[in-house]
Amino acid sequence: xxxxxxxxxxxxxxxxxxxxxxxxxxxxxxxxxxxxxxxxxxxxxxxxxxxxxxxxxxxxxxxxxxxxxxxxxxxxxxxxxxxxxxxxxxxxxxxxxxxxxxxxxxxxxxxxxxxxxxxxxxxxxxxxxxxxxxxxxxxxxxxxxxxxxxxxxxxxxxxxxxxxxxxxxx
Amino acid sequence: xxxxxxxxxxxxxxxxxxxxxxxxxxxxxxxxxxxxxxxxxxxxxxxxxxxxxxxxxxxxxxxxxxxxxxxxxxxxxxxxxxxxxxxxxxxxxxxxxxxxxxxxxxxxxxxxxxxxxx
Amino acid sequence: xxxxxxxxxxxxxxxxxxxxxxxxxxxxxxxxxxxxxxxxxxxxxxxxxxxxxxxxxxxxxxxxxxxxxxxxxxxxxxxxxxxxxxxxxxxxxxxxxxxxxxxxxxxxxxxxxxxxxxxxxxxxxxxxxxxxxxxxxxxxxxxxxxxxxxxxxxxxxxxxxxxxxxxxxxxxxxxxxxxxxxxxxxxxxxxxxxxxxxxxxxxxxxxxxxxxxxxxxxxxxxxxxxxxxxxxxxxxxxxxxxxxxxxxxxxxxxxxxxxxxxxxxxxxxxxxxxxxxxxxxxxxxxxxxxxxxxxxxxxxxxxxxxxxxxxxxxxxxxxxxxxxxxxxxxxxxxxxxxxxxxxxxxxxxxxxxxxxxxxxxxx
Numbered sequence: 001x002x003x004x005x006x007x008x009x010x011x012x013x014x015x016x017x018x019x020x021x022x023x024x025x026x027x028x029x030x031x032x033x034x035x036x037x038x039x040x041x042x043x044x045x046x047x048x049x050x051x052x053x054x055x056x057x058x059x060x061x062x063x064x065x066x067x068x069x070x071x072x073x074x075x076x077x078x079x080x081x082x083x084x085x086x087x088x089x090x091x092x093x094x095x096x097x098x099x100x101x102x103x104x105x106x107x108x109x110x111x112x113x114x115x116x117x118x119x120x121x122x123x124x125x126x127x128x129x130x131x132x133x134x135x136x137x138x139x140x141x142x143x144x145x146x147x148x149x150x151x152x153x154x155x156x157x158x159x160x161x162x163x164x165x166x167x168x169x170x
Numbered sequence: 171x172x173x174x175x176x177x178x179x180x181x182x183x184x185x186x187x188x189x190x191x192x193x194x195x196x197x198x199x200x201x202x203x204x205x206x207x208x209x210x211x212x213x214x215x216x217x218x219x220x221x222x223x224x225x226x227x228x229x230x231x232x233x234x235x236x237x238x239x240x241x242x243x244x245x246x247x248x249x250x251x252x253x254x255x256x257x258x259x260x261x262x263x264x265x266x267x268x269x270x271x272x273x274x275x276x277x278x279x280x281x282x283x284x285x286x287x288x
Numbered sequence: 289x290x291x292x293x294x295x296x297x298x299x300x301x302x303x304x305x306x307x308x309x310x311x312x313x314x315x316x317x318x319x320x321x322x323x324x325x326x327x328x329x330x331x332x333x334x335x336x337x338x339x340x341x342x343x344x345x346x347x348x349x350x351x352x353x354x355x356x357x358x359x360x361x362x363x364x365x366x367x368x369x370x371x372x373x374x375x376x377x378x379x380x381x382x383x384x385x386x387x388x389x390x391x392x393x394x395x396x397x398x399x400x401x402x403x404x405x406x407x408x409x410x411x412x413x414x415x416x417x418x419x420x421x422x423x424x425x426x427x428x429x430x431x432x433x434x435x436x437x438x439x440x441x442x443x444x445x446x447x448x449x450x451x452x453x454x455x456x457x458x459x460x461x462x463x464x465x466x467x468x469x470x471x472x473x474x475x476x477x478x479x480x481x482x483x484x485x486x487x488x489x490x491x492x493x494x495x496x497x498x499x500x501x502x503x504x505x506x507x508x509x510x511x512x513x514x515x516x517x518x519x520x521x522x523x524x525x526x527x528x529x530x531x532x533x534x535x536x537x538x539x540x541x542x543x544x545x546x547x548x549x550x551x552x553x554x555x556x557x558x559x560x561x562x563x564x565x566x567x568x569x570x571x572x573x574x575x576x577x578x579x580x581x582x583x584x585x586x587x588x589x590x591x592x593x594x595x596x597x598x599x600x601x602x603x604x605x606x607x608x609x610x611x612x613x614x615x616x617x618x619x620x621x622x623x624x625x626x627x628x629x630x631x632x633x634x635x636x637x638x639x640x641x642x643x644x645x646x647x648x649x650x651x
Contacts, residue, residue: 005172027398027451034444046172050430054437055245062440062473063241066466067234069447073226073463131429133490137249141261148246149264152271155239159275162239163282166232177330177426178415184334185411189404189559192384196555199385209392211455212550224456230467233621237470240629244477247636248433251484254643262640269637276633280626287621 006046013039026072030065037061048124051132232284243272293589297422304329333425334415341414345565346376351599352565352606359610383558391454391551398452403552403559405445410566412438417573418493420583420591431492432484435574436477439529442567443469446548449560453551461547464617469529471621475628476525479518482639483508483578486515496582507581514639519579521632523601526571528624530564533609535620572601 016039019032037060044053127135140148250257250265257264279285307325316324350365350373357364365372390396413435418424428434443466450462484490486508487498499507508515528535549560576582576597583590585597615623 027448031398031444031448038441045175048172050175050428051249051433054430054433057437058433058440059238059241059245062437062443063234063238063470066443066447066470067231067238069444069466070226070230070234070463074228074231075225133249133252133430133433137253137257140246140249141253141257141264145264149267149271151242151246152268155243156271156275158235158239159279159284162232162235163279163284166228166235167282167284174426174428177334178412180330181334181337181412181415182408184331184338185408186404188338189407192555192559193388193400193404196384196386197388200554201385201387203387204389206392208389211391211394211453211458213456226463230463233467233471236625237474240474241477244474244481247478247481248484248490251481252488252490254485254640255488259644262644265640266637269633273633276629285622285625287618 006043009039009042009046013043027069030068030072033068034061034065037065048128049132051136229287236279236284239275243268293421295589296420296591300329300333303332337414337425338411341411341566341569344569345562348565348569348602349376349379351602355603355606356610359607380558383555386554388554388556389551394454394551395452398448399551400556402445402449402452402548403556403563405448406442407559407563407566408445409438409442410563410570413570413574416492417570417577418496418582419594420589423583423591424493427491427493430490432480432490432495432578436473436480440473442563449552450548453548455551458548458550461550465531465548468531468535468620468624471624472525472528472535472628475521475624475632476529478629478632478636479521479525480578481632481636482514482518485636485639485643486511492577492582495578496584499581500584503586507579507584509579514635514642515579517631517635519575521628521635522579523575523604525624525628526575527605527608528620530567530571532568532605534612534615536614568605569598569602572598572605575601 013036016032016035020029020036023029023032037056041053041056041061044050044056122135246268247265250261254261304325307328308321311321311324314321353375354364354372356362365375368374368378390399415426416424416428416431416434418427446465446469447462450458450460450465453459483495487495489495509519510516549557552560573594576594580597580601581593582597583594585593588596
């Protein structure tokens with residue numbers, strides 16, 4: 001019973017992810033990406049991590065998708081396939097290499113989870129008991145305090161970067 | 171608990187069904203008498219020229235990036251706010267450092283005119 | 289008064305019991321039976337919530353037209369039903385039998401799906417609101433965050449509406465609408481942080497309970513200065529987020545016709561229109577829940593209080609709409625980023641510092 005929603009959401013995510021790659025119109029790709037991200041949020045809910053799901057919807061489906069859409073509009077939308085064939089010839093071998101590496105990595109992860117492994121601390125039962133927001137907060141302000149503070153530096157760099165990019169005097 | 175979200179799933183289904191039914195019903199009852207003038211995009215009565223899809227200003231991109239950065243900042247506020255009582259002064263100082271760094275960024279963006287819309 | 293206060297929870301309990309009795313006769317296994325009962329009850333509750341929502345919005349539309357007429361020294365709708373009360377119903381039927389025009393070269397799929405996406409978020413927000421004592425359809429631990437997250441989905445629908453119409457005004461309106469919505473989402477979300485800080489939970493039920501002291505008058509709007517500032521920032525950014533008139537740049541008739549709705553007609557337009565009023569109503573409900581004590585209040589039943597507070601905010605919004613001229617785009621963006629965001633940030637710091645001090649002196 002419990003695995004039905006998982007398989008539904010997983011299939012939805014995979015199909016939509018294929019859509020992102022296959023769609024000719026970049027706005028359709030963005031729309032498919034929104035479906036992928038929302039399906040992932042659903043998977044987080046199934047894992048008793050609603051805080052993560054809400055963050056996923058808020059930041060990815062809400063904000064990053066809007067950025068993608070604005071970038072598409074910035075670059076003038078047009079259907080793909082207008083570029084002359086063979087314009088990026090060297091891309092093909094690179095794509096094979098990196099794609100192969102990704103498949104190998106996925107296979108490895110899959111094998112590791114099929115083989116018996118120990119479960120981590122943050123199991124769905126544990127999260128459901130103490131609440132996912134509390135778990136995130138507790139981890140953030142104890143073990144991960146330094147990464148948390150460094151995140152603010154990262155955001156600062158991003159702010160400076162976007163100003164330098166967008167406010168260049170033409 | 172994931173079960174808590176079941177009613178929301180039901181709600182999504184019912185609302186989607188409502189929208190689909192409303193649109194089909196209107197497609198069935200509404201007239202369909204197209205003519206070239208009616209179908210042409212509205213441009214204040216002038217014959218439309220050029221494509222509607224054109225390149226947009228970079229200021230939209232700037233707004234979107236700033237939105238993402240602040241959104242990420244905000245998402246960190248919530249776990250802190252929930253655990254505020256347990257964390258106490260330690261949490262406040264940790265969050266204060268976080269906010270201070272971002273405040274530098276905020277002032278920088280302001281000074282460089284990143285919030286101007288023109 | 290207890291009778292009226294608990295009337296809906298009692299009806300719910302009685303219906304569940306009755307269903308239980310009914311299914312007893314079928315000799316189902318115990319767990320199947322209870323699962324069936326809860327499934328039926330969930331569907332019933334959701335249907336009631338949706339009907340409630342539609343009723344509220346029909347009243348809202350009528351109220352707005354009547355109110356606008358009064359302020360502009362007109363009479364307003366007065367032909368359909370008593371005091372024109374049935375006007376929104378007549379409008380709905382009219383919209384249903386109107387022609388659905390799809391401009392040439394427009395994207396049919398995007399054009400159709402956009403109003404459906406725009407309508408979804410406010411509906412999903414209705415599900416987590418505590419409408420009265422024990423009357424919360426879905427009590428989520430992350431209640432406030434759920435509302436914020438779901439609200440951010442609407443922007444993509446607005447953009448799609450502009451993009452799918454093959455019209456310059458539509459696309460420009462859609463882009464402007466998205467830029468405005470995301471800009472005002474920042475102060476709106478920031479200003480809720482002090483509330484979560486004071487309560488220590490994101491559940492809307494807990495937030496309501498925290499405001500129940502002093503005969504139901506311990507509302508956060510009275511928690512001077514933090515709560516008051518938070519409420520003002522919330523209300524202004526909420527009005528802007530849903531595009532009410534002083535902030536309705538995306539639909540400014542004198543500039544870009546009707547913005548992203550320019551090429552919409554018939555039922556698709558009606559869905560956009562409905563979504564706009566759903567949004568306006570729901571931000572007022574959330575404002576009443578977070579800052580005005582929700583269903584807390586003396587003497588009257590809880591749900592009456594919540595509806596009364598919501599309509600107070602609704603009328604305030606209408607008053608602002610009728611009396612203020614429209615902002616310019618640059619003023620609008622400046623107001624969000626240079627006025628509301630710093631105020632909200634200072635407010636968080638204020639709350640973070642003031643709360644432990646209050647606790648130390650034993651308040």
